Amino acid sequence: MKNFYGKRILVTGGAGFLGSHLCERLLGEGHEVVCADNFYTGRKANIRHLLANPFFEVIRHDICFPLYIEVDEIYNLACPASPVHYQFDPVQTTKTSVHGSINMLGLAKRVRAKILQASTSEVYGDPDVHPQPESYWGRVNPIGFRSCYDEGKRCAETLFFDYHRQHKLQIKVARIFNTYGPRMHPNDGRVVSNFIMQALQGEDITIYGDGSQTRSFCYVDDLIDGLIRLMNTPDDFTGPVNIGNPGEFSILRLAEIIIGLTGSGSRIRFEPLPADDPTQRKPDISLAMEKLDWRPGIHLEEGLKKTIEYLRQFADKGK
Ligand SMILES: NC(=O)c1ccc[n+]([C@@H]2O[C@H](COP(=O)([O-])OP(=O)(O)OC[C@H]3O[C@@H](n4cnc5c(N)ncnc54)[C@H](O)[C@@H]3O)[C@@H](O)[C@H]2O)c1
Numbered sequence: 001m002k003n004f005y006g007k008r009i010l011v012t013g014g015a016g017f018l019g020s021h022l023c024e025r026l027l028g029e030g031h032e033v034v035c036a037d038n039f040y041t042g043r044k045a046n047i048r049h050l051l052a053n054p055f056f057e058v059i060r061h062d063i064c065f066p067l068y069i070e071v072d073e074i075y076n077l078a079c080p081a082s083p084v085h086y087q088f089d090p091v092q093t094t095k096t097s098v099h100g101s102i103n104m105l106g107l108a109k110r111v112r113a114k115i116l117q118a119s120t121s122e123v124y125g126d127p128d129v130h131p132q133p134e135s136y137w138g139r140v141n142p143i144g145f146r147s148c149y150d151e152g153k154r155c156a157e158t159l160f161f162d163y164h165r166q167h168k169l170q171i172k173v174a175r176i177f178n179t180y181g182p183r184m185h186p187n188d189g190r191v192v193s194n195f196i197m198q199a200l201q202g203e204d205i206t207i208y209g210d211g212s213q214t215r216s217f218c219y220v221d222d223l224i225d226g227l228i229r230l231m232n233t234p235d236d237f238t239g240p241v242n243i244g245n246p247g248e249f250s251i252l253r254l255a256e257i258i259i260g261l262t263g264s265g266s267r268i269r270f271e272p273l274p275a276d277d278p279t280q281r282k283p284d285i286s287l288a289m290e291k292l293d294w295r296p297g298i299h300l301e302e303g304l305k306k307t308i309e310y311l312r313q314f315a316d317k318g319k
Pocket of ligand 1: 012015016018037038041042077079096100119120121175176179
């Protein structure tokens, strides 16, 4: 189904943080891109700069319903990703991962498209193995507040592998770890955007727990590069593959770096840890290095500077 220009690629969740960067990169590589989004957490502002491109198309669509279009590849990114958003309507979150995956896999099967799933490090739950290799099965609470997201994503992985085994679909599963960068939601409660917004507005920086819990942070450009490399791997490679930055920082250290970069006078305030919050999370990226020839290249401070510049507009508006 190749057209003269390149591939026709569907990006679900294309108006979101990661999706908008992916659409931009794929257009830049000469492909035709169809963005399907229900604008649940995505924003038109994220893709406004792409709308004039004749090879870019936007469809307002909820992937919980079937979609009939002709495409060569599908990147399935649609799903609210931050706890405030995915816990707002947990049933819809599970539906998006499960019904949404069934619909997108059904589409891939009909048009014989290759399909990539944006899975997550949350499939490892609160891990007792550190760092997490793909072979680790995870430690997830099936009935907690985070389960709609974690278990939804786990079920989506199951569906991808069953479609692969049963229907010989070409699948790729990426387990994405914490990613940050411009176009993050300013108020989505994720740690990087939270700290930056608090620092820019001179408010106290809230740390849940004692701040010793660690996270790894991947800059968006590195992440998108990993996803595209994964899509282009040979057919016999399905993943799952971890894509993230193994550089480990304590939450307290992150707060200190952000205070330094913003020149903020904010002070740090400690609050109780929410339920099921993992204490450590760090990807083992040996498989991505081997199969995708990929590793993140952007240092935390460099990425944070760009993110701070982006979020400054919202902080200024809030004043
Ligand atoms: N950002 C991260 O750190 C991270 C980490 C792990 C996994 N992921 C995964 O990557 C994907 C993108 O995450 P993001 O950070 O860009 O989040 P985001 O919330 O910015 O983007 C998600 C997009 O999906 C859309 N969407 C949600 N439900 C939909 C539905 N039913 N039908 C159509 N569109 C729908 C939203 O409107 C939004 O545009 C998600 O699947 C997420 O689980 C992200």
